[in-house]
Amino acid sequence: MALRILAQGEILDIAVSPDGRRVAVLEAGEAIAADPDHVRAHGMRRRSRLKLVDAETGAITASPTTDVALHLLRWSGRSDAVLVWARADGEAWREGGLRRIDISGVETSFDQGGLSALIEGGDVDELRGVQADWLAEVPVLRARKAGGQRFDWYALVAGRAPRALTAALETPPDRLAAVMDGSLLMFADGALWKAELEAGLTRLSPPDVRLADGGHIDGMQALRLRINNAPRRDWAVGRLGEEGGLIMDASGTRQGFTTRPMRGASVLSAASATVVVALIRDQGAETLWLSGRGVDRTIDAVNVEFAARAFARPIPVEHRDRLGRETRSWLTLPVGLPIGEVKGVVVNLYPGSVSNDAHIDPRVLLYGIRGPLLAAAGYAVLSPAMPESADDPAAGEGYVASVDLAVDAALKAVPDLPGERIAILGHSFGGTAALAVAARTHR
Template sequence: MRHFAWLALACGLATSSPADGQAFSVEDLLSLEELGRTAFSPDGRWLVFEIQGPWKSAPRFDQDFLIGAAASRLMLLDLTDRGPARALLRGLAGDGETFGAFSPDGARLIVFRQRGHARELGVVTLASGAVAWSGRLVEPELWFAQARWRDNREVVAISRPLEAQARLAGLGWLAGERLQQAWAAGARGEISVTALGSGRFSGVNAPASTASLVAIDGVSGAVRDLTQGAFSDLMVAPGGRTAALIEDGERTQPSTSSTMRVGYPPRRLRLVMVDLVSGKRTIPCPRCDLIRGTWTWSPKGDAVAVAARPDGDGWSGYGYWRLAANGTAKPLAPDLTLGDTGGRDPRPMPGLAWLGRDPFVLARGGGTPRQDWWRLDGRRAVKLTGTIAEPQGPAVMITARGFVIRSAEGLQRIGADGRLARFAPSTASLDAPADLLPGEPRATRMLSQDGERRLLGSNGERSAPLDLPAKAQILAASQAWGGVAVTTTDPHGVGSLQVIRPGAPARAVATINSALADKAFATPEAIRHRGLVEAELTSWLYLPPVLPTAGLKGLIVVPYPGARYARPPVAAEPGSRSFDTNVQLMVAAGYAVIVPSLPMARDREPMPGLAEAMLLAVDAAIATHPVLKDKPLAVWGQSYGGYGALAAGVQSSRFSAIVASAPITNLLSYYGAIHPEALASPALITMPSELGWAENGQGAMGGPPWSAPDKYLRNSPGLQSDKIGAPVLLIYGDLDMDLGQVTTLFSSLLRQGKDAQLLLYRGESHVVMSPGNVRDLYARVFAFLDAALPGSALAPATPGGAPTPATVSPSPSAMRPSQ
């Protein structure tokens, strides 16, 4: 049917019809709801899930990725009856509700309420709904554990006062507030300086942010202060007597010969043991520098196995250590070393499990590059996987009786006795629930094999096949209940949460975005084509489902260098909260859109050939749909995609308009740029990692600017603005990484008298998120495209329906702290 419609369009006969559905709009985007974290209680009685209300209903928009959580409500489903889900908490309007870990018996749950900028921890008893609020503030658990159960009643948590919030809880608002405080101090004649140091002057740098380790009674809310330190992650021992914590130590100082990589730790990471009765703290190895996320307690709770090294440089020198609660430390199998991930930006690839008496590790031995799993029995290292293809990464499932690993031969299981057994063929996959808390054991998985999907138990037992909807995403799995919670999204973006177990009908739990049911969305069409790096690629074309009466306005290319899309990009699906380059909004505005696969070779510089690679996808789409042949091309990219958009404009005259939001334009000036939030809060500076972006991350320069200045120059589109012939629209948030990336390019274009606009959004960071700014952004971009693309009547500089410059700035009473 679509091909007949496009034939009609080519002949100028197509018209739109209300029966085709209403076009998706910016207001629809801002009204989208979202399912947050979902989890079963350990006893299998309860399902708890977060529903984030419409984006524009959030109480404030200066909290970056926490904006959605601030509009979240917690819901509780009793799996022992057929009643509907109900609200778990009786919070005040404007409180955002999220949750953490269940107590071991499943009777209680850690919950958080976001009130203003404060994120307070509480404990709710699920059966009664009674809540004990602690009065203590805790960071979001995006990467690291912040609150865990000591037993069925007491919670151990890392807590910070509001003014000392670390990077996540302070995103957005804290930088603006501290800048205002500094400006006010300067106005009063007081000190308002940020001091940074290097080499002999490193001592002027701010220390890491200090936190308190506290124990909270889950019934009364009473708090015991245990100790203080620059803590960032925790793990409670079996039995609950001791907590292991990662503490941020002194700043790292890379040597001039070291290879800088993304993720290079900005500080040494130390392990601290804290007695949860007395609060006594012990550092078993004061000079051991840890790798985050690779640690595990012994089943007895007397020691932790970690991946660590004596203080060193770069990513080298890591091995495995045993750090005991009594303060002793010793290396485990010193002859074994960690392997790495390979690729352009290799990083250490540790793997750990501790079953019974012995730890098991993934490591290289005997000076070979191959990685194997080893059992460390206290006397020697025993290789366990030498008879199979090389293991592929850490364990994918760990239980008390064994763990599952991947190899080219399929899934293998290693038991607590060290025996290796084939678990599933290479055609099988093992899927994890979507939102595990950091550090949660990988103990429940979904096995997909021979067209069937089964739940795996802790001992490797398999359930009867589960009848899951097509494209269902597994949010949570429960061995105790014997089933899963899944979400599905229909072609209109209407989402459904269901619980399913073998032999029983699916149970509907919640529906979101029902208002999208009458909206028309573009469906992705695969475009097969050759590439510069790979012989065969798939890109994705989106055509308007409701044919524009006046015909297509043009074809927009949405690039992201390095991306390879075997499946349609998730951000372009109906119902996706995509605020930067929203494909469905572009289609609704009358454009065809192509999202090209742009893989990059490891040994090539990032900029050469980008336009050619994009145009290979464009020409393949034109060959499939000749109606696109005479349509003007625009390119619109976000972040590294903005870099790609500008590179395309430098390299090809086929693009008639360029939109670049949050782009990198100048690799020389971007090298080592310091984020405004880090300058406002110097304890948060992650300098070595930022240098790694340019040297071996997406920048791919292979070294610092002084080692190859010409390389930096020829890969910086902003330093080649004389080659840009198309009109350019630059978009940036004043809290993003480096405002100079767009101001210098805009000034260069202005100097040459070229058509350009710069939109600077106050109080925004890497993605524009405030509803008023989102509305303004799309109004201005579409007006810019209308004016810039050939065949369009020249529109006025201020887009129709968008605020004029005189009304863009809010009144003093409406100013947010970050403005």
């Protein structure tokens, strides 16, 4: 097989068009001078320049004066354009906008109708970005109204005001489960929904089945692949709480399922249109299980002896977060110790993340604090659900509100916990939030 160089340089990212003909290439450009009045820990230090490379002819279409954010590089279903978040040199990222760049290099901006794709006071950096995709040839943007906190998915149709596709949902989804040519699949309010431009929302799952998004997100992937890379297919993977999971297509038909118990950090790690592969995790014991029509068997298992050991197990604490949405915090209690003898409650926090003490992947090992270890020393450990608001000027008050709600819910669930003895613990960004809470709380 002959090899041919299509592009070379300091390449930051690539995305191949659905038809395989072209490659969108992001290259590092000029260095950006730091702004002493607005220093960001993870701000982008180089400009990003986009090139569209024709893999057949080698022809390159470049956008040399457009600074493209790293987190969005989404080809249209017809492979004729790329959706990006871009700005002019000298602008802040929040002053940029969604743009369509076609294969001839023509750029088209969209009227966002005063919507903001970022949290209050936020901006794009190496860890955060906007979310967008295509609904046929129409861009859809996850955004909020000016002054609001609720994010919906809006269709940006030329010549019309932005249309909120998820306005009828109580809790709009923060990600898309799948993308088809003329519709989007998403999980929200315990159901699978199909969103179409003209028909609006259609519930696909039956009312007596409560479904959550079962798609597995690898925390070690690049930001773009985690937030702006919904699979192009007509089915989605749903999770039935701890009871298992299923595959449902765009007509609402179940195509495959697993009924294996999926407690704690168990995930649906892979799926096709008819087969599910579940990774069942139990205190470090892991079993890979294959389920589908006519097949239901173990593929492999490791550390099986761990399942019989008496580790502290987290329990879910259901409550509303500070934005009024249903959420879940996790409470780990000492094994074999009466609640009345618990030494205190340790609130182990990290904004934007909640830990069920799975402690199973490199990211968690790097940033997490081992809850069962503290529980073994006689403490209850609470991991509170906290919406991320790092760039919000009122972030500290938001952290306090989030911790208060989680603590109140935990004390309600286990009334005999020593609510008068609470410690706040955090590492890295969690340490920043812990200090903010400690300085503001009235507890």
